[in-house]
Amino acid sequence: MDYNFENVPRYWCNNEPTFTHYFTGLSTLFPEGESYFVRSVRALRAKAKSNELLDREISAFIGQEAMHSKEHHAFHVSAQQHGLDPESLEKVTGIVLKSIEKVFSKKWNLLVTVGLEHYTAVLVVSMMQSVNELMTDSTIRNLWLWHSIEETEHKAVAFDLYEHLYGSGLSAYLPRITVFTLSLFLITGFSTIYQFILMKRDRQLLNFKSWRKFLGFMTTQYKVLTPKFFDYYRFDFHPNQTDEKDLVASTKIKIGLKNSKLLLS
Incomplete structure (x- = not known):
């Protein structure tokens, strides 16, 4: 994908600063973050070479994540025109990770x-279902929807x-939920x-009217999303226990990818 962010308005989400800046x-x-995901998978990939299907899926995962990083960075560069310097926040994220x-x-x-990846998979379903409608700029909306499609397609790879x-026993489960809790925070x-x-x-910062709108939106969202985040704590959890194929198919049509075959399609 190759998006042009030159004419993105200052407040492109719900015409509000709180929504846009969130x-x-x-x-x-x-x-x-996605560069870190790729490095974490690559560090252990050699141990899974015997599983040819998984190895192919890892290749697709790496390719998709690299493209996400590229396009979101391009958006941040363009956003410099509004004097908000989101690139500086990228750098902080890199140092922490x-x-x-x-x-x-x-x-x-x-x-x-x-x-x-589970956290993201939950968010992108909401993005595809309704949140994208708040994005008044079509370029930004298509960026998020394209990203959402691909996140859904590779949600189970890691x-x-x-x-x-x-494995999937208790010795694998306990570290899984411990690290997830830390990651959520x-x-x-x-x-x-x-x-x-x-x-x-x-x-x-003191735009209280915008904050009220945003807090109302987030309260509604998290009433729906929190139980889905917490599915991860189930002992028998697997990302593919939810099926978003129809949602992905309709979203592809929405952004003009009806006949497009993505890496994991």
């Missing part, structure tokens, strides 16, 4: 990826690699902090 803040996690990568074992780095290497904390930073840079 999703921009979330977006700034992707370039470095590289520090985590050094401290954690290969297994735990993979588990961060496994957990956050999980399958983990189970292939470490990490991504929630960073996305919130980044939103506040962007609001401050935009001189909208």
Whole structure:
């Protein structure tokens, strides 16, 4: 994909600074975050070479994540025109993730990826179902929908690699839920902090009307999303227990990918 972000308006989500800066803040996690995901999978890939299907899926996963990083970074570069400097937040994310990568074992780095891939998979379903309608700029909307499609298509790859290497028993389950809990705090904390930073840079931090609208939206969203996040704590959880094929198919049509065959289609 190759998007042109030159004419993206200042407030492209619900015409509100809070909405726009929340999703921009979330977006700034992707370039470095997805590079980290790729490194965590590559670090253990050699041990799964005997599973040809999984190895092919890993190749597709790596290719898709690399493209997501590229396009979201391009969006952040274009957003510099509004003086908000989202690139600086990318750099902070990179520093934090590289520090985590050094401290954690290969297994735990993979588990961060496994957990956050589930977190992302839950979010993108909501994005495809309804949240995209808040995005008034078609380029931004198509970026998020394209990203959502591909996240759904490879949502189980890191999980399958983990189970292939470490099994699905109690000794695999306990680290899985422990790291997921830490990862939830990490991504929630960073996305919130980044939103506040962007609001401050935009001189909208005290825009209480916009905050009220956003908090109402998030309250409604998390009533639906929280049980889906917590599905991960089930002992028998697997990402493919939910089926989004129809939603993905309709979303492809929506953004003009009706006849397009993506990497894992």
